[in-house]
Amino acid sequence: xxxxxxxxxxxxxQAVITDLIKNFDLSFNxxxxxxxxxxxxxxxxxxxxxxxxxxxxxxxxGIEVSPVxxxxxxxxxxxxxxxxxxxxxxxxxxxxxxxxxxxxDDEECIGCKLCTYSCPTKAIKVVE
Amino acid sequence: MKTIEEINxxxxxxxxxxxxxxxxxxxVKEDGADxxxxxxxxxxxxxxxxxxxxxxxxxxxxxxxxxxxxxSYLNGVEAYSGLAAVDSYIGATQPSKNPEIGIDxxxxxxxxxxINGRDIELVASSYGTDCYPLTDLRTHxxxxxxxxxxxxxxxxxxQNYAAAVNSTDETIxxxxxxxxxxxxxxxxxxxxxxxxxxxxxxxxxxGMGTKIFLCGAxxxxxxxxxxxxxxxxxxxxxxxxGAGTLMLKGDMKQMDHEFVRGAxxxxxxxxxxxxxxxxxxxxxxxxxxKTAISDEDIVCQVMDYGVxxxxxxxxxxxxxxxxxxxxxxINGVEIESSPLSSYKKALEIAEELKLWIDRGNFxxxxxxxxxxxxxxxxxxxxxxxxxxxxNEIKSKAxxxxxxxxxxxxxxxxxxxxxxxxxxxxxxxxxxxGIVTSWDIANAVAKGKNMLKDVMTKxxxxxxxxxxxxxxxxxxxxHEISGMPIIDKNNHVMGxxxxxxxxxxxxxxxxxxxx
Numbered sequence: 001x002x003x004x005x006x007x008x009x010x011x012x013x014q015a016v017i018t019d020l021i022k023n024f025d026l027s028f029n030x031x032x033x034x035x036x037x038x039x040x041x042x043x044x045x046x047x048x049x050x051x052x053x054x055x056x057x058x059x060x061x062g063i064e065v066s067p068v069x070x071x072x073x074x075x076x077x078x079x080x081x082x083x084x085x086x087x088x089x090x091x092x093x094x095x096x097x098x099x100x101x102x103x104x105d106d107e108e109c110i111g112c113k114l115c116t117y118s119c120p121t122k123a124i125k126v127v128e
Numbered sequence: 129m130k131t132i133e134e135i136n137x138x139x140x141x142x143x144x145x146x147x148x149x150x151x152x153x154x155x156v157k158e159d160g161a162d163x164x165x166x167x168x169x170x171x172x173x174x175x176x177x178x179x180x181x182x183x184x185x186x187x188x189x190x191x192x193x194x195x196x197x198x199x200s201y202l203n204g205v206e207a208y209s210g211l212a213a214v215d216s217y218i219g220a221t222q223p224s225k226n227p228e229i230g231i232d233x234x235x236x237x238x239x240x241x242x243i244n245g246r247d248i249e250l251v252a253s254s255y256g257t258d259c260y261p262l263t264d265l266r267t268h269x270x271x272x273x274x275x276x277x278x279x280x281x282x283x284x285x286x287q288n289y290a291a292a293v294n295s296t297d298e299t300i301x302x303x304x305x306x307x308x309x310x311x312x313x314x315x316x317x318x319x320x321x322x323x324x325x326x327x328x329x330x331x332x333x334x335g336m337g338t339k340i341f342l343c344g345a346x347x348x349x350x351x352x353x354x355x356x357x358x359x360x361x362x363x364x365x366x367x368x369x370g371a372g373t374l375m376l377k378g379d380m381k382q383m384d385h386e387f388v389r390g391a392x393x394x395x396x397x398x399x400x401x402x403x404x405x406x407x408x409x410x411x412x413x414x415x416x417x418k419t420a421i422s423d424e425d426i427v428c429q430v431m432d433y434g435v436x437x438x439x440x441x442x443x444x445x446x447x448x449x450x451x452x453x454x455x456x457x458i459n460g461v462e463i464e465s466s467p468l469s470s471y472k473k474a475l476e477i478a479e480e481l482k483l484w485i486d487r488g489n490f491x492x493x494x495x496x497x498x499x500x501x502x503x504x505x506x507x508x509x510x511x512x513x514x515x516x517x518x519n520e521i522k523s524k525a526x527x528x529x530x531x532x533x534x535x536x537x538x539x540x541x542x543x544x545x546x547x548x549x550x551x552x553x554x555x556x557x558x559x560x561g562i563v564t565s566w567d568i569a570n571a572v573a574k575g576k577n578m579l580k581d582v583m584t585k586x587x588x589x590x591x592x593x594x595x596x597x598x599x600x601x602x603x604x605x606h607e608i609s610g611m612p613i614i615d616k617n618n619h620v621m622g623x624x625x626x627x628x629x630x631x632x633x634x635x636x637x638x639x640x641x642x
Contacts, residue, residue, distance in 0.1 A: 080176065080389055080391075080401060080470045080473060081470045081471075081472040081473065082176075082401075082467060082468055082469055082470040083466045083467045083468075083470070083471075084305045084306075084315065084466060084467070084468050085466070086454070086464070086466035087308075087313035087314065087315070087454075087463075087464035087465055087466035088306055088308065088313060088466075096454070099472065100470075100471045100472035100475065101472060114306070117306075117394055118305060118306040118394055120178065120305070120391035120392060120393055120399070120401070120468075121389060121390075121391050121401075122392075
């Protein structure tokens with residue numbers, strides 16, 4: 001699953017994530033992070049048999065966890081299937097089909113919105 | 129050998145054999161050009177790309193009392209109306225006059241909305257004459273109540289076009305789309321083997337009067353486009369860069385929104401996606417062999433758009449098969465490539481045109497005059513006012529600082545020399561950072577002593593051989609007031625500041641009596 005972790009200022013100096021990885025059987029990937037002494041947030045992808053337990057652990061430790069319910073969508077009316085977005089996507093969530101249709105993959109998307117901004121016809125929307 | 133009249137008779141009889149340029153590549157490969165020339169009558173091509181040099185003549189009809197429009201705005205986008213009384217030309221790249229909308233809604237969007245049948249607000253003004261007394265009007269127009277809406281595009285369908293990368297360390301926004309830093313992606317535009325002028329590379333069939341598919345309607349080639357260039361380098365018989373262009377015309381009232389779209393390249397401007405398809409009559413085996421060109425055979429140069437000069441450095445040569453595969457190799461690194469033009473739409477256009485001909489709804493024309501195939505070579509525009517380079521500016525003696533300098537010493541040095549910026553360098557005069565008088569004030573406020581604790585390490589720089597106009601744009605873009613000048617060995621040579629540039633402009637204006 002993907003989730004935003006929100007760190008309060010007092011949480012910033014604690015090694016919660018280290019403990020999480022040490023103590024639970026899970027894989028953990030940081031997709032985006034913006035943390036400074038005043039707190040911040042981190043977008044993570046967390047998988048594995050103990051992922052649920054791990055989430056409970058960090059919530060107990062005081063980190064706010066909000067699972068991402070993001071929808072990345074292309075508007076078929078607006079999209080002209082040019083493909084300008086494809087090489088901009090940092091996680092290869094946009095691909096070109098055999099019939100040259102441009103496809104966006106909700107699962108892979110990390111919501112950076114580079115495609116949304118760069119689309120010549122404003123055909124891609126990311127809603128969180 | 130066939131004639132266009134013979135092909136048209138076959139179209140009429142329902143016997144014409146029409147294939148797309150993509151299919152023709154395979155046919156010639158298998159059967160050879162001689163047999164293909166006997167079997168095939170017409171090859172259809174297609175492209176659907178951003179073509180900035182596009183626009184439309186609109187005739188609004190006369191009001192009562194009449195007006196001789198000198199300015200006209202369509203949904204807030206200015207159309208040129210220095211044409212009699214009620215004619216205007218709306219250009220695709222004209223931005224909205226409302227600065228909050230700007231390039232997000234431009235002439236191209238007006239054209240799309242008209243073709244889509246939407247109502248468009250028309251605001252016009254004039255100076256009033258005895259025969260045209262009205263001086264202002266505000267009303268609505270749409271495609272049905274305009275007398276004429278004629279798309280006339282001065283430069284479309286570039287024969288080939290260089291792909292773009294960006295070697296700088298920041299993202300740039302260009303007419304080739306968003307280019308990621310450090311050559312993070314490659315953007316290309318041509319439809320390659322499907323593109324009209326790559327299938328008739330010496331203009332043996334296309335000319336003034338060639339009937340074509342234009343944005344879903346019948347249109348015409350009305351001649352060479354602007355910047356038509358025949359004096360170009362070729363490989364495998366086709367140009368490796370820009371080269372030939374077309375001027376196209378079509379009736380917007382007949383056009384289909386599926387094949388024309390207003391768009392905006394972020395931080396660059398609005399542009400029109402134009403769908404064009406040209407039928408190539410297969411008159412002989414030479415023409416047949418030319419239409420067999422494949423993506424693999426068409427060379428495309430990759431240029432560095434990080435260099436804002438007319439002649440951009442060529443980084444590498446590739447071809448459209450590689451570009452379309454999703455990545456190309458530059459200096460041993462795989463870099464993702466993606467098109468700006470829609471290959472899907474280009475194929476649809478070639479198929480649609482094929483269908484029109486198959487059904488006997490579209491006949492070929494004999495051009496009145498073929499496109500110029502030699503001696504056409506557009507020149508550059510030289511600016512009378514000489515471009516001034518950074519190293520030609522008279523700058524103050526170089527004052528520098530070291531990272532371990534004491535803040536108080538640095539402050540003293542700034543005051544004594546009356547400067548606001550100091551480059552921080554190592555013992556070899558190489559740049560480490562920059563410090564401004566604001567940084568010094570900040571250090572004093574926070575009780576810091578060492579220069580290295582307050583200096584800015586990520587520095588925007590100017591190169592000695594860059595034009596001052598480019599530096600002015602950089603200062604504006606980064607909202608800074610000056611930057612160090614660096615030579616090619618990365619040594620600091622001086623500082624250039626907004627003040628230096630404004631002084632230069634004042635001096636220049638005085639000389640020219642502005």
